[in-house]
Amino acid sequence: MHASESLTEADRLLTVCNSCRYCEGLCAVFPAMEMRRAFPDGDLNYLANLCHNCGSCYIDCQYAPPHEFNVNIPKVFSQVRKQSYAAYAWPGALRGLFTRNGLAVAVIAAASVAAFKYSFGDAQTGPASFYSLMSHNAMVGLFGVVFLCAIVALIKGARNFWRDIGAPEGTLFAPQSLWQAVKDVLQLRYLDGGGEGCYNAEDAPVDRRRLFHHLTFYGFLFCFAATAAGTLDYYVFHRVGAPGWSDLPVLLGTIGGLGLVAGPVGLIFAKSGRDKILIDGTSLGMDVVFLVMLTLSSLSGLALLALRDTSAMPLMLACHLGIVFALFLTLPYGKFVHGLYRFLALIRYARERRHFTGGEA
Helix, strand or coil, X not given: CCCCHHHHHHHHHHHHHHHHCCCCCCCCHHHHHHCCXXXXXXXXXXXXXXXXXXXXXXXXXXXXXXXXXXXCHHHHHHHHHHHHHHHHCCCHHHHHXXXXXXXXXXXXXXXXXXXXXHHCCCCCCCCCCHHHCCCHHHHHHHHHHHHHHHHHHHHHHHHHHHHHCCCCHHHCCCHHHHHHHHHHHHHCCCCCHHHCCECCCCCCCECHHHHHHHHHHHHHHHHHHHHHHHHHHHHCCCCCXXXXXXXXXXXXXXXXXXXXXXXXXXXXXXXHCCCHHHCCHHHHHHHHHHHHHHHHHHHHHHHHHHCCCCCCHHHHHHHHHHHHHHHHHHHHHCCCXXXXXXXXXXXXXXXXXXXXXXXXX
């Protein structure tokens, strides 16, 4: 017995696929499937999070609808992934946020923006330093606590996932498997449909999602690097005040911000063009909310940078801080977790591949 109808259906489909094995060269899912004869819930969640939803297996499958076997791996795995996010969330009392993600994010974001604007009082005129409205230490303290809570929740959820998929905890940081997974993530190796590209509504494969994922992922890394550079400037080099246009935090933040606008917006349009038979429609809300929050955080950050020497700076700072605060607070309970679980699934696959074949993944 499985914990949900989606898991039961995934077991049925993989039993068919394990007999056929026509798709074994498309991605990591099918070689990992072939290492198993039975599919408990943990293995099904592992395989579902290993899937990148490129759609190639559906296009290539001779048993896809309208065949009576009704094999649709992308859609069923999409349903299983969404359920796994809530199943592994910590603390368990907040699992319902996954189903009410859009409303929760909207309320938290609106309340956060209002709170930050109220905290600035009647500040209206500029030019002024950001830190004249809220001190650097106050920002670090407030956002540090929220970010730390999010990290703890993400680590707890990741541990739940790692344990449930049956992976020994001591293998999580095995150097060869970890390095292989890192390379797979940096290249988005399995988001290419076996080399042809991802399928949307068109008959021919296109690879737009891979490009937009790259822009989003590396944009996020550049923004993180900008924050780290700004922290070093303040605490190590004792530079007080807003950095100049040519300073490293601004350069990194601008590049990252542009990536975090182009990538999420591109993904939103790519999702709208995907063949509905390949996706779980109930998860689109969670997907879009996360992408919208990334876009708004980047747009507000870029606007703040452009307007920092004007009277609009206090309002833009309140908007930016409120949106980022809401984003941090909801990270463990939204689509962000898919990147974490997929990375862990890739580590698990790299280890299995080495164990079963004695070679590289």
